[in-house]
Amino acid sequence: MHRSWLVAQYEYKRLASQKSFILVLLSVPLLISLIIGLGVVMERLENNDAPVGYVDKAGLLADPIAAPQRASAPDSPGVPGLVTLLPFQTEEEARQALESRRIQAYYVVAEDYLKTNRVDLVYIEPPGENVNRQFWDFMQINRLSELPPEIARRAVAGSNLTVRWPEDMPGGGREFSQRTFINNFLPMIAGLALIILLFISSGYLMQVVVEEKENRTIEILVTSVTPNQLIGGKVLGIIGVALTQVVAWIVFLALVVFIGGDYLGVGFLRNLWVDPRTLLTLVAFALPSYVMIAALMASVGALVSEAQEAQQTTGLFALPIWAPYWLLALIIEYPDSPVSIGLTLFPLTALSTLSFRLAMAPVPTWQIALSLTLLILCAVGAVWLAGRAFRFGMVRYGQGLRWRDLVALGTGQLARPLPGGQHG
Amino acid sequence: MQTVEVSHIVKSFGTTQAVADVSFSIERGEIFGLLGPNGAGKTTTIRIMLDIFKPDQGTVSILGGPLTEDKKERIGYMPEERGLYQDIPLERCLLYLASLKGLSPAEARQRLKGYLERFDLAQHKNKKVKELSKGMQQKAQLISTILHGPELIIVDEPFAALDPINVQLVKDLMRELRIQGTTIIMSTHQMHQVEELCDRIVLINKGRNLLYGALNDIRRRYASHAVVVRADGELPPVAGVAEVVPHNGDVKLVLREETTPQDVLRALVAQGAPVERFEIAMPTLDEIFIRAVGEGGA
Incomplete structure (x- = not known):
């Protein structure tokens, strides 16, 4: 665990000191400031x-x-x-x-x-x-x-039409108000932000692993730590970075709402509010989603030889993760349909689907609990898989990724390291 | 107790047999040469020793048994080419790798300071690794290998990209480490460095042991029945000499089977020949390498 922690600290510091991280960190606050600032200026002018x-x-x-x-x-x-x-x-x-x-x-x-x-x-x-x-x-x-x-x-x-769920049902007490309808879309926006962040962070992790292979650093690392310690540490570091960004964004948003609403008199900011239970649920889903996707991306990084090939392979995960956005209308209109429930339970689509459904209506507790359990199990499985991928792919140079390698890796048929990297 | 004991290891990748049967043992405090032509199976053997690969057959004992996680802290490994993070400052990179080997930050800093000065890298410690020359990177990689004070060091082509001054620096360091009791396994194609540094070698070809033992024993085994003589003037004819061959400004006398070098020396002295140098003609390791691999491959 100590070594995983060292790896996590290193990855965190390395990424947090990069210009791209600082840009992403500041981009959301800057964008929000710009939008609100423009709104205030327009209002003042009008x-x-x-x-x-x-x-x-x-x-x-x-x-x-x-x-x-x-x-x-x-x-x-x-x-x-x-x-x-x-x-x-x-x-x-x-x-x-x-x-x-x-x-x-x-x-x-x-x-x-x-x-x-x-x-x-x-x-x-x-x-x-x-x-x-x-x-x-x-x-x-x-x-x-x-x-x-x-x-x-x-x-x-x-008039102000308000729909309120009965207190005695799951998610009871929630309101969908005509005048504060923007609040109901906030979980969707939060979900989207988390997914974008997830892709940025895990994409970075994949790039790091590919670079470590290219530089042969991986060979030095695995003579110091086990593949599982290495991948565990890297995933921890990436989660730390993602949490830093999320917390920074939340703090900034809270400041904007507080200052903009109470001091600058921006009307819509005064009524901005997200149900803490919804936010907590999303964060609870985001963490294992991060672990799962980061570990899968790291597996790809360990198996491929070039960054470009790694980028192409990420489509495997990107397609299902974005799928709920194509089915947005269906999920919003029929949040309790079998399709919506199925997408909620499927680990790769759980986070985004849930962010839609939580925006529209309460989601039954059993679905949340089952989905979260499946997601956590998949996250653990992904870390295990990544450990195997490291073991077998780390000294595999100059070879493209084959489907049968992935299948063999997943089914445990890959009993030996993959050929490649034989020097002398 | 042997520091390393490799016993009949076999490793295949699909239909390719990288290591067919390699065995050797290394004692504490010796510099051991792991030699062989390209594709002989050296790197695979090293990776099996380091538990990066599991052997299909055979066993490896490192520091008294199978390689465990704790033992990894007692080993330093320098792969051939690169091995360091390229986009971060040198000092940060080396401190991180040292921390993974169990070195405390304070201790690592203190040791690193000394090594950076010794290797003339102190003024470059804040530069990104990729901004350093190949030679500097090679020295940095060597520091990373020894910084945590390992008992066993495995270095793959340690002299690559180094100028003569830095080659000497590395050789001195290796001798120093040997005196301190560190065991060093060196894989290289620079045979003259092996001749200078190594106590024993194993030469592998096509995944099998070709030569194994003390360097002097091997050279003697491959020595031709000849002597090299340098004289101030022309040498008189000597009985028992089958052939006289010029040899790097000297003369190489190839002896008949029944003639000994002592017979020739006595004959030369008896004739008053102005002999300045007289030695048994020993082959260089390069010659042995070419001959052994040629014979092995025939």
């Missing part, structure tokens, strides 16, 4: 927080009720998106205020508004998009002023 006036000739706003805040607008005054509505007795007063730039625009509610619905908007430069939205909410609630204020506000707030 909105104008300067006060807006109104002249109520119809007498509907004599004793006005404040409009309810929309989901996208912050509660506190003085923050982006919220404008102050100032009443004026005459159009002349309003026009003077406009010309002196005390207000950005003013509305004139016609005397016969109840018959004509006429409201004039007067401005020098077009007001921000938030102005109209807020004024019409204001008008609507005051048209309902005969109702109790809380009912009027609720009527103006409109």
